[in-house]
Amino acid sequence: MPSTPDATPAEISAAVTRAAAAAPAFAALAPATRAAFLEKIADELLALGDALLETAQRESNLPRARLEGERGRTMGQLRLFAAVVRDGSWVDARVDPALPDRKPLPRPDVRRALQPIGPVAVFGASNFPLAFSVAGGDTASALAAGNPVIVKAHPAHPATSDLAAAAITRAVAACGLPAGVFSLVHGASPEVSLALVRAPQLAAVGFTGSARAGRALFDAAAARPSPIPVFSEMSSANPVFVLPAALRERGTQIAEGLVASFTLGVGQFCTKPGLVFGIASPEWTAIADTVATRARAATAAPMLHTGISESFTRGVAAVSNVEWLSTTPAAAHVARTDAATFLAHPELAHELFGPFTLLVTARDAAEIRTLAASLEGQLTATLHGTPEDLTAAADLVTLLAQRAGRVLCNGFPTGVEVTHAMHHGGPYPATTDTRFTSVGTAAIFRFARPVCYQNFPDSLLPDALKNANPLGLLRLVDGKPTRDAL
């Protein structure tokens, strides 16, 4: 792993102080200016050309085509958030006009809108060196909401991080913004991360990574004299349920899709399906055979960095109380166990980051429900079923919707669309805050807070709340949505 010196406490403190100093000016930008800044970052990333792709390839072991796609996704995210900022209605502006004749007391004029929360720390993820790293989704959403950002680079890709940071810095300068709007710090030691989270002027934290690191940041933030929110996206086994008729009708197709999904990117996606549940039957046995055969034929590829690779090797070696369907050495690992064993060994339900999946055989539909009810919080849960299967599984859908942020039908959870309706989140330990997503436009809500203005002169109100509605926002006036002026 390349080595870059850790930021010193003084450097971390200086970065956060600069961010806090830049916050008011950045918060006060007109939406169009902030949108143009996000688009400029996208342009500057593209202008890095091959250097960015080659550096990321060298540091992450990811193939060039994947990195090209990831760069496109990164730029797409920035532009999508630019569109959200330009539209402006995300601030959820609400106006309750005065009722001077109300008895016993007149009602004052009350208005509220979302405003930036303050400096945000973003922790780059190793598995998305572009799309969830320096210029990734957390940074894009925090900037879109109007907050300065301090990124802690993932130590697995420091040079890639420096390149992306240089692109953002150029965009900051080109748009005439204060330099404190964006900073990058390096650090392989947990002390750097903890010092950043504990910096008094910090307002929120975005993180994607392991449950251990994500919880450590959450704990440090909660223990601050003034606690701040931490959005850690951490750990998910992404269970897949194969219902009986689907098993009969298209078992082979499901098996092939499953192998493609759990080996995609060498199994290094937070949405990798790591648990597959089905009812004992000849078709379920056949699925297992197909998965095992395909897994044995998978081509080996290097993992993101030696830390992850060693951790995966140790993790696979530690899996017990299963029957191995893959052979060793393998590029993709498949094991099988029965429901009773699975329920008796909760560690089998935990995420194992890498190309591994566990098939769990249930006796019947009732045991499938018991298995579903045993699961902790997940980013995703997937059902494969025919229309008849699904109609009979409404209660299972309810169980899964209680435990997962996203429930899928007849697909696979890898591949997270960056759209308005996406929710990439879920109950703990999938994330530390089930109310928010880290992918899609709703991610902006993590980094904003409402501020209410009572009986304010129009000229001193934020534009979002002015009588004339100069930004043309969809607002809630007396509880009714409208774009009309007051």
Added chain:
Amino acid sequence: MPSTPDATPAEISAAVTRAAAAAPAFAALAPATRAAFLEKIADELLALGDALLETAQRESNLPRARLEGERGRTMGQLRLFAAVVRDGSWVDARVDPALPDRKPLPRPDVRRALQPIGPVAVFGASNFPLAFSVAGGDTASALAAGNPVIVKAHPAHPATSDLAAAAITRAVAACGLPAGVFSLVHGASPEVSLALVRAPQLAAVGFTGSARAGRALFDAAAARPSPIPVFSEMSSANPVFVLPAALRERGTQIAEGLVASFTLGVGQFCTKPGLVFGIASPEWTAIADTVATRARAATAAPMLHTGISESFTRGVAAVSNVEWLSTTPAAAHVARTDAATFLAHPELAHELFGPFTLLVTARDAAEIRTLAASLEGQLTATLHGTPEDLTAAADLVTLLAQRAGRVLCNGFPTGVEVTHAMHHGGPYPATTDTRFTSVGTAAIFRFARPVCYQNFPDSLLPDALKNANPLGLLRLVDGKPTRDAL
């Protein structure tokens, strides 16, 4: 203080388990049914008649007229949330239809809407025995969002709590809901509160009270194996800034309004103005004289309970580095200090719950900014100014909007409207989560989480997300607000 036995650990655990068991059925109610339930609670509260008012009066020392008003507010809150539930658009439904022809990969159909979070614990507040207690705003918003509620009664008004709980229980039965939808537990010991917050099936906590208790609940929830959000509304000094021209033009009127506000309800409001800032001048001295004179003429009234009364007496005795303008004994306490002393003694900026306010004299407008910048998080901040004053104070407005949840012009912060645009919250220590309000319809967002459905058959989608839009919601389809069917 009346005494009721503390709930045992087994009783607390049973209440949360019953709530968790009732959660799916309650979550699945049609919006109209849930709305009718909230309205039924309001009816049942009213049906308690004089018994409720007399019991609350005996237990809280609050006058009957105030309690009648508070009962009206409590019923109004329930009915307002019923209207929000019936309208339904609060679930922020979003649909991104499939794009089967997208290259390189088709886009799946992705839809999300807010769903209930699970059992919610509500801690009754002593200063609002009806409106922020058993059937108060936290309970109303948690039930409105579709969650079972377990209330921990405030030990200062156990009989009032039992009456309100009986009203809710009758509404539960009348609407044919599972009994676990609502439970009441009593407890004077912190152990009861902590056991409730630590109950594994609990999903969120609403609290109004002291900074010490609110932080203890927050810390316990953050330290759980599976952390849950805590919405503690705690501590605020509610600074008031009197600008120079307003001081000259209507100093006496401001002084009178201030005394009325800081002595309202014996100073026992979380929005009581406890700090008043002005620039040294003959008019500022005159304001102080008027405030002192009016305070000396205030009529004594008993506080909510002996604990609060003793705490206030100790608090007043501990205030130092000030000049006392009121005489002892007093029904209302006023002190004065200068900016330098205030800045050197941060404890002077802390909330002192009861009829006390501190006037702080600044040298000039720059020192007013220094004082504003020194403040920690507040529920409210208030400016008194003429149009000219306010135009010159735009930077002060920005400073205050960064530090408070609600900024007021030419009014007083006591009196919190229950509307769509209200934000009763603010940065720590005003609350433990600056992103949410505990008053007004947006309070419902504390108790919901998004769930995303990908490629789901229409029949298995929640009604909010079905193609036909059977609930007639305003939805975001491909990012554009519409009530149209798909």
